[in-house]
Amino acid sequence: MxxxxxxxxxxxxxxxxxxxxxxxxxxxxxxxxxxxxxxxxxxxxxxxxxxxSNSSADETFLGNLSLPLPTEEVGGQQVYSRCSRYRAGQDLGSNGSTLVTERCLDxxxxxxxxxxxxxxxxxxxxxxxxxxxxxxxxxxxxxxxxxxxxxxxxxxxxxxxxxxxxxxxxxxxxxxxxxxxxxxxxxxxxxxxxxxxxxxxxxxxxxxxxxxxxxxxxxxxxxxxxxxxxxxxxxxxxxxxxxxxxxxxxxxxxxxxxxxxxxxxxxxxxxxxxxxxxxxxxxxxxxxxxxxxxxxxxxxxxxxxxxxxxxxxxxHSRSYLDLIATSNIRNVTIILLWMWLICTIGYYGLSLNTPNLHGDPYINCLISAASETLVYVMVWRLMRISPRRMATAGPLLFSGTMLLLIHWVPSTLQFVITTLVMAGKSGATAAFTIIYIYSLELYPTVVRNMGVGVCSMTSRIGTVISPYFAYMVAQIGILAFIVMGSLMVMAGLVSLLLPETHNKPLPETISQMQPMYCQVHARVGSPTHSDRRD
Structure with missing residues (x-):
């Protein structure tokens, strides 16, 4: 047929x-x-x-520190305090350290x-x-x-x-x-x-x-x-x-x-x-x-x-239970859920870290966006010639390795650290792109949208927590990169267990799915009795 x-x-x-x-x-x-x-x-x-308290609501910002307001140091510069002011009724000409402050009540x-x-x-x-x-x-x-x-x-x-x-x-x-x-x-x-x-x-x-x-x-x-x-x-x-x-x-x-x-x-x-x-x-x-x-x-x-x-x-009507109906689709689903979660943490965790870089936010955002177009062209070329398993594992391992290398870079070499972070983000972007394609090819038509949907749902747990990885970078730096890098390397290694779909027809039913890689040598093209279910 x-x-x-x-x-x-x-x-x-x-x-x-x-x-x-x-x-x-x-x-x-x-x-x-x-x-x-x-x-x-x-x-x-x-x-x-x-x-x-004694000024109009339409007063201007005036960043030259000429107003009677407390100051604080931000980024090595003295600026107005963002959350406090001197309480009214005090002699502002006295020593500022003896003045009482209050919240911004107005x-x-x-x-x-x-x-x-x-x-x-x-x-x-x-x-x-x-x-x-x-x-x-x-x-x-x-x-x-x-x-x-x-x-x-x-x-x-x-x-x-x-x-x-x-x-x-x-x-x-x-x-x-x-x-x-x-x-x-x-x-x-x-x-x-x-x-x-x-x-x-x-x-x-x-x-x-x-x-x-x-x-x-x-x-x-x-x-x-x-x-x-x-x-x-x-x-x-x-x-x-x-x-x-x-x-x-x-x-x-x-x-x-x-x-x-x-x-x-x-x-x-x-x-x-x-x-x-x-x-x-x-x-x-x-x-x-x-x-x-x-x-x-x-x-x-x-x-x-x-x-x-x-x-x-x-x-017949399908449900999410079909994603674990047989041992083969169950193992594929478990691995994909893990990989989607880690790819999302890597991509958004590093993307949300971009505002921590010095420079104009418009230019930084434009550079970040433009760099992704180059990654997508490279992924297109890679996916045309490379087996899916290697195309998926490669960027994950590359991204993880780049982040782990930051541990050995002196903190004074900020340019090198930034380069490694951007290289790691490029690898995460490539992996995030490939995993979409790979997942669509792995799942059969009868549950394809459902399978990708549940993978995407799991990955959104990663998007919810990824801002905290960006926060960790701002607070503890190297340790956060070690955690993200280790997760990316683990995901890359696990991806090698998935079936190969390169140049294979899209499966229509669950029984037509390619077997897990670890099963190939045992019974190539001959699924178990339980895997014959549609």
Missing amino acids: DSYDEVISFLGEWGPYQRSVFLSISIIIIPNGYLALSMVFLADTPPHRCQL GWVYSTDRYVSTIVTQWDLVCDQKWKGPFTTSVFFLGVLFGSAISGQLSDRYGRKVVLFGAIALRTIASLLQLASQSWEMFCVLYCFVGMGEISSYIAAFVLGIEILSKSERVAFSTLGICMFYAFGYILLPILAYYIRDWKMLLLTLTMPEFLYIPLWWCIPESPRWLLTQGRKEEAEAILKYAARKNGVSHVGPIFMTIHSDMDSSK
Whole structure:
């Protein structure tokens, strides 16, 4: 019996139909590149000081230390105290060390040198409330966690296309409502829904493209398509933020392009693979007829009867229990969950450490985003020629080694340390990209979106705790890099146990999955009795 890829080979590899799908789905990913990291600018904390009790609310910041306020040392410089002022009624001409201070009872005055406003200045998220700034990002990732938990099952049940555009609508509506937020709490609740829509659209788009495009174009779609357009969105963020310094106008500018995606509903088809698993052969056949017509080839007539038996056996309702239904898929799932968790900690832990670098935040963000485009090109070349196991293990081991080497670099050689950190981040970026592709190829069609969804859900635990790794870097430096480096090396070694999927057809049912590497020599191509279940 022919595989799905062989059955539809008459369409060709790279015709107008495939190019249209490739570009349409890739463009949808652009907002994902700036949604999560937009808090770098939306929630940045500008220099601030207490508002004086006997002054008007519209007083300027005045950073020349000419005001009667206590000072403190920050970064080797004397600045106004950010959270205290002298209590009223005292002789300010006396020795400053004998004066009594108090909290900023009348609010704060913020520097407008860099920002007109941020959510920090909007709701005074400073001093006792400063934990709310980074917690806002954590709330977004909690939404990503929830979205990962439910989007996979929804997509496997109702379709990739429905979930994709539903998620785009969710994040767009939630982002627009954020502009009308009356409180920080309201902003956070809505931001949680933005996170749910962000990850749901990303996973659905990734799976949809992988299932529609031919085997030879999947790697290009995953790297030069999805990931490269993600990087384009990331690059847009510092450029737009540089010219738009008000948080509401910036958020509005980042949200409005979502409406341009409405016409793509008629350009992007549903996954024929998924339609077949639901027994909807007529709809799948209609999509292939349209694809053949667009590519200028002759449709060979009804073609899905050849895979009738496999698809019919997979029509029953699926659940997350199917991810541990057999020993083979259970072992694959356990290893992938571990790898996704570590890749996420490495990528976001090192990315969130970028603000600790000296220099202009707009330039730092732009350099970080641009460097990712180079990594994606390298990953594309690597995935075309290298076995998946080695392509996954290599960047993980490289990233971990670079971070572990920091232990032997003298603290005075900051340039060398920064170079090793950026090299480690590049390895983590490559691994994070490859693990998406590898996971999609490992899981069969009947549970593919669900499998990637639960992996993504687990990885979001890493995103929630990754800011604390960045905090550890600021507090204890070398030890934090040793912990992250050790985890990356362990993940690289464990990845060598996974099955090889390079140049192999995508499995449609659980029984068609490649066996674990440690089982290959024992019974190549002959799964155990328990693994024959669909």
